[in-house]
Amino acid sequence: MRSIKAFIITVLSVILISCGNSGTQKTSLSIVTDAKKNVAKLGETVKLSIKNPKDLEISSVNYTLNGIAVDETFTLDDERLGIQTITATVTYGDASEDISTKLTILNNQTPKVYGYNIINTYSHDITSYTQGLEFHNGELYESTGQYGESKLRKVDYKTGEVLQNIDLADQYFGEGLTIFNNTIYQLTWQEGIGFIYDVNTFEKTGSFTYGKSKEGWGICNDGKHIYKTDGTEQIWFLNPDTLVEEGKLQAYTNKGKIVELNELEWVNGKIYANRYQKNGVAIINPKNGAIEGVIDFSPLKKLVKQHSGLDVLNGIAYNPQTKTLFVTGKRWDKLFEVEVFEK
Structure with a gap:
């Protein structure tokens, strides 16, 4: 070990x-x-x-x-x-x-190491280049990437059935999403713009541009604030009314900074973030940016269908109804419901 x-x-x-x-x-x-x-x-x-x-x-x-x-x-x-x-x-x-x-x-402490148990395994669209994942009222919402393939959809997570779907224009590379006050906020990668939708109809109601954070990677919210990553160690605070950046955290351990923070999820008072091209998730203190724990999800990639387009873990969603975490990856054919525990 x-x-x-x-x-x-x-x-x-x-x-x-x-x-x-x-x-x-x-x-x-x-x-x-x-x-x-x-x-x-x-x-x-x-x-x-x-x-x-x-x-x-x-x-x-x-x-x-x-x-x-x-x-x-x-x-x-x-x-x-x-x-x-x-x-x-x-x-x-x-x-x-x-x-x-x-x-x-x-930070003055080494991150704790967490393991997980798989509770359930569900079907997931193997063509989806998953970027963002979030539950809202018991239903799963997903944002996917790649130019010409990016989309926003609502999914029945138990069956994999797509309940609602809209495609982004070919010039946009979809990234993370979050749902705040019955509104969906979806990032794009290098286009410097995010889109706003009605959560019920998927009607696009507006857009917003980025400020100091030049790229869009991951996004989540705690019910009061919106947090956004840009591919560095920085996590930006967005004003929930204007979506203007009003400050930032920097993700650090007791050794140094962690860059390429990607998909975000708010889980019981902490920010969960996966790092691009890594199959692990960092548990971050939203007050000071300290990485307090890490979860090694690398074994999950071996449990999905192996194919030429298979990519890394990406997609973290906490379901408050089941109090469990759901994770998947880019072009994975499975969505895993897991229970996390400290080793």
């Missing part, structure tokens, strides 16, 4: 980080931290100071971490993970200057 450390590396391919002072300085002043390579973990204490090679007569220094005031020495408590900005407002003589540097914050 592989060790937990080896498993996490295999499933999620952690990218080790090495970050230093990257702030742009107006003068010779700079911020110095006692964190090695400006990297620290939650629970650790960080001490700040000002490097002042010209011996300016500094009268005051005020520090902030992402705009929130901190002392010269502070402990990382519930901060968001990833690359964060420390700013110092330095006053000397009659002048005042803002200088900044970057601090990379890691």
